[in-house]
Amino acid sequence: MKTVLSGIRPTGNLHLGNYYGAMVNFLKMQEEYKCFFFIADWHALTTHPDPKTLNANVRNVLSEYLACGLNPEKATLYVQSDIPEIAELYLLLNMQAYLGELGKTVSFKEKARQNPNNVNAGLLTYPVLMATDILIHNANYVPVGKDQEQHLEMTRNFAKRFNNKYGVNYFNEPTAFASNQQMIKIPGLDGSGKMGKSEGNCIYLIDEPKVIEKKVKGALTDNGPEGENTAKPDCIENLFTILKVVSTQEVVDYYDNLWNTGEQKWYGNLKKQLAEDIIKVTTPIRERINDIKNDEVYLNKVIKIGAEKARESAGKTLREVREIMGFRSL
Numbered sequence: 001m002k003t004v005l006s007g008i009r010p011t012g013n014l015h016l017g018n019y020y021g022a023m024v025n026f027l028k029m030q031e032e033y034k035c036f037f038f039i040a041d042w043h044a045l046t047t048h049p050d051p052k053t054l055n056a057n058v059r060n061v062l063s064e065y066l067a068c069g070l071n072p073e074k075a076t077l078y079v080q081s082d083i084p085e086i087a088e089l090y091l092l093l094n095m096q097a098y099l100g101e102l103g104k105t106v107s108f109k110e111k112a113r114q115n116p117n118n119v120n121a122g123l124l125t126y127p128v129l130m131a132t133d134i135l136i137h138n139a140n141y142v143p144v145g146k147d148q149e150q151h152l153e154m155t156r157n158f159a160k161r162f163n164n165k166y167g168v169n170y171f172n173e174p175t176a177f178a179s180n181q182q183m184i185k186i187p188g189l190d191g192s193g194k195m196g197k198s199e200g201n202c203i204y205l206i207d208e209p210k211v212i213e214k215k216v217k218g219a220l221t222d223n224g225p226e227g228e229n230t231a232k233p234d235c236i237e238n239l240f241t242i243l244k245v246v247s248t249q250e251v252v253d254y255y256d257n258l259w260n261t262g263e264q265k266w267y268g269n270l271k272k273q274l275a276e277d278i279i280k281v282t283t284p285i286r287e288r289i290n291d292i293k294n295d296e297v298y299l300n301k302v303i304k305i306g307a308e309k310a311r312e313s314a315g316k317t318l319r320e321v322r323e324i325m326g327f328r329s330l
Ligand code: TRP
Pocket: 005, 006, 007, 008, 009, 040, 043, 129, 130, 133, 134, 142, 144, 148
């Protein structure tokens, strides 16, 4: 069976874009593949997380993952820093990474520019740590967005170099997960591109209904159609994109028709409907998030079982890599 792996940094809450862009696919994958979903708390160090809240953030993301329906009995759900094998393999893989290529990585250059006083070695080798996450379970598929594709390509290069150097065919060359249906991109409410934390245009899964109503009400719109069958501007198209995901075809057709007739003054109703249908999706998830977040015993159990399963898989890889490299077995 093929292996799928994905990591998320514990910064902030999941929003509608995460849910439809990634989570909905994860839920299908856990039925069909051997899946590893983990919280990349070591990777979070690049943004200097507050020690007082780091652990709470980790548990928060885990609660949200579980509330969305990730099943710890089907997939392996774990916290990166619980797996010391990752740190050791990271050291070994650092020898396969050249300074030149690390320095040219887009994400590194960006972070170095944003934060010129803290261009540390961990930032430079961020792609090696990510490659380690993937290679430690010899994953085949990594469901990532465009912004992570360069890291995935570097992972393939490190894997290839290791294989060549030691004359083995040990590591797979992982590829981006290409599902049959396209990854759905949920736009933001500000008429811009996609919904994203840093864009500040998100509807979060934990948002209360009142908050969602307010956010949708405040979404950018134009003055209405300027005639029959005109093209929709981006801001209106965006509302329809979300409507298509959360509402019925009937509802979408109804508003589409209103647009096409060139009628005015129905955006208020559209927004009301949109908010209502978003709330229908998020309410059960929000309620589960709050239950799980407060169930310390359950969360501890999930974390423990996940760590055990992940360490078993990681330990096997590390033993084999040590042997290939000529270290004695522990
Ligand atoms: N770098 C990823 C991000 O910022 C998170 C991540 C860490 C990851 N390790 C991974 C994603 C391994 C996929 C596979 O979003």
